[in-house]
Amino acid sequence: MKRSTNQEKFLDTLIRLNTKIEELGKINILNNHIYSEYFFRDLLNIVYGYSLENHNKKQKNAPAFDLIDNTNKIIIQVTATCKKQKIEDTLKKEYLTNKMEEGYRLKFIFIGNQNNNIKNKNFSNPHNILFDSKKDIILTQDLCEEFLNLNINKQDHAIELLKKELSPL
Numbered sequence: 001m002k003r004s005t006n007q008e009k010f011l012d013t014l015i016r017l018n019t020k021i022e023e024l025g026k027i028n029i030l031n032n033h034i035y036s037e038y039f040f041r042d043l044l045n046i047v048y049g050y051s052l053e054n055h056n057k058k059q060k061n062a063p064a065f066d067l068i069d070n071t072n073k074i075i076i077q078v079t080a081t082c083k084k085q086k087i088e089d090t091l092k093k094e095y096l097t098n099k100m101e102e103g104y105r106l107k108f109i110f111i112g113n114q115n116n117n118i119k120n121k122n123f124s125n126p127h128n129i130l131f132d133s134k135k136d137i138i139l140t141q142d143l144c145e146e147f148l149n150l151n152i153n154k155q156d157h158a159i160e161l162l163k164k165e166l167s168p169l
Helices: 002-026 031-048 084-091 096-101 116-120 140-148 152-166
Strands: 067-069 074-079 105-110
Parallel strands (some): 074 105
């Protein structure tokens, strides 16, 4: 079945990307982190139907988040640091209070090392940012589950993006 083939391609490609980002990060080669912001902007737009833009285009190395969807009121940080401290450091940032007042929800997409236990932790959230770790932390497994639910045309669109952006990996 086409869906099965697509799912395998999708998962295999994301696992290879995560491994590459993790291993390059160990030797302090971080350029893929920047390119990942653009890749995941496009992938999340396909998989979740968002209208994300790269916020760093507007403000270089913007604090607290990288991607913004003004239609769905979502802000996303793309990061390879899948740790509680990273999330709490972000939630502490004053910069987020304006977005919180406008009703934006904060999400994280973790690239590289995947820590499935991260969703079960409690986080200090001093500014009461709209954030629920169970729903707002996106791991590779979450992307794969969402991908499986897409219709075949959207799956093909996502696979085409993977081919264009990541082949050969």
